[in-house]
Amino acid sequence: MPLRGGAGTPPADPHRRAMITSEPAAFAHPFVAMRLAPARRWLAVLRRGVSVLGASVLAACATSSPKVLTASDLATRAEVQDYLDELRFFHARFTQSGSDGDAEGILWLARPGRLRVEYVEPRPRLMLANHGRLLVADQVTGATTTMPVSNTPLDILLGDKVDLSGAVTVTALQRQPGALQLSLIKTGAPNQGRLTLQFTTPPLALTGVVVQDAAGHTNTLRLFGLFRDTTVDPAMFHYHPAAAPAG
Numbered sequence: 001m002p003l004r005g006g007a008g009t010p011p012a013d014p015h016r017r018a019m020i021t022s023e024p025a026a027f028a029h030p031f032v033a034m035r036l037a038p039a040r041r042w043l044a045v046l047r048r049g050v051s052v053l054g055a056s057v058l059a060a061c062a063t064s065s066p067k068v069l070t071a072s073d074l075a076t077r078a079e080v081q082d083y084l085d086e087l088r089f090f091h092a093r094f095t096q097s098g099s100d101g102d103a104e105g106i107l108w109l110a111r112p113g114r115l116r117v118e119y120v121e122p123r124p125r126l127m128l129a130n131h132g133r134l135l136v137a138d139q140v141t142g143a144t145t146t147m148p149v150s151n152t153p154l155d156i157l158l159g160d161k162v163d164l165s166g167a168v169t170v171t172a173l174q175r176q177p178g179a180l181q182l183s184l185i186k187t188g189a190p191n192q193g194r195l196t197l198q199f200t201t202p203p204l205a206l207t208g209v210v211v212q213d214a215a216g217h218t219n220t221l222r223l224f225g226l227f228r229d230t231t232v233d234p235a236m237f238h239y240h241p242a243a244a245p246a247g
Contacts, residue, residue: 065171066169066170067170067171067172067173069170069173073170073173076173076175076180076182077164077165077173077182079204080164080182080197080199080204081162081163081164081165083199083204083206084162084164084197084206085161085162087109087206087228088110089109089110089228089229089230089231089232090108090109090226090227090228090229091106091107091108091109091226091227091229091232092106092107092223092224092225092226092227093105093106093223093224093225094106094107094221094222094223094224095221095222095224096219096220096221096222097219097220097222098218098219098220099217099218099219101122102122103119103121103122103123104119104120104121105117105118105119105120105121106118106120107223108229108232108236108237109157109158110229110232110234110237111157111158111159111160111162112158112159112160113129113131113132113149113158113159113160114129114130114158114232114234114237115127115128115129115130115154115158115237116129116236116237123138123140124139124140125137125138125139126139126239128237128238128239129149129154129158129237130237130238132148132149132150133146133147133148133149134146134147134148134149134151134152134154135239137239137241142241144239144241151192152192152193153184153185153186153192153193153194153195153211155186156168156184156186156195157195157209164182164184167186167187167188168184168185168186168187169184169185169186169187169190170182170183170184171183171184171185171194172196178200178201179198179199179200179201180198180199180200180201180204181196181197181198181199181210182196182197183195183196183197183210183212184196184197193211194210194211194212195209195210195211196209196210196211196212197209197210198210205226206223206226207222207223207224207226208221208222
């Protein structure tokens with residue numbers, strides 16, 4: 001059943017987890033960047049591919065040209081691809097800071113094709129990806145907007161198989177002690193945005209994704225407490241707007 005837009009506030013989600021106060025990991029970085037403006041502005045930002053990182057990293061990732069990969073780089077890319085391909089179900093808490101202020105919440109990912117990003121503070125908002133559609137809902141006003149997931153860089157991570165070659169181009173690969181990052185674009189649609197995957201090493205562990213646009217808009221969504229799920233409830237990825245009040 002495709003995602004549906006509509007007015008109203010969704011009913012309480014039985015799968016919503018209480019936020020637990022905890023310090024994020026030292027090298028935690030964004031998974032998915034969303035701007036905390038009204039719903040239509042969020043999707044406009046996703047079309048531009050909003051992202052985040054420190055100034056030095058942004059400068060290093062500024063080019064969309066393919067990186068010439070060394071033998072070591074190819075081995076690293078293969079390791080990352082295998083890791084992501086096995087990361088089919090997970091949830092994580094997050095904190096966000098950047099151009100649109102501070103926020104926190106929890107996200108769930110279930111490949112292929114499903115994502116739920118639930119903002120708890122300071123304003124309840126929800127982003128859902130399912131059946132090839134992306135829906136953003138303001139849970140206070142009930143405003144919703146939808147668009148194809150394929151119009152955003154998010155589908156790099158949401159496919160049934162993760163392939164970091166061919167349809168995806170590596171534009172940067174950087175290593176530092178205990179950390180690794182790869183910057184990726186869709187080969188056939190580089191203007192949709194760039195994802196920079198962030199990991200701690202060893203062992204390899206995803207700590208976030210940077211989404212970058214050419215205009216330099218930035219937000220940081222830090223992941224921490226990432227937990228691999230064995231399964232998820234499909235109902236979490238469907239939007240059920242509340243019925244309008246009678247009278």
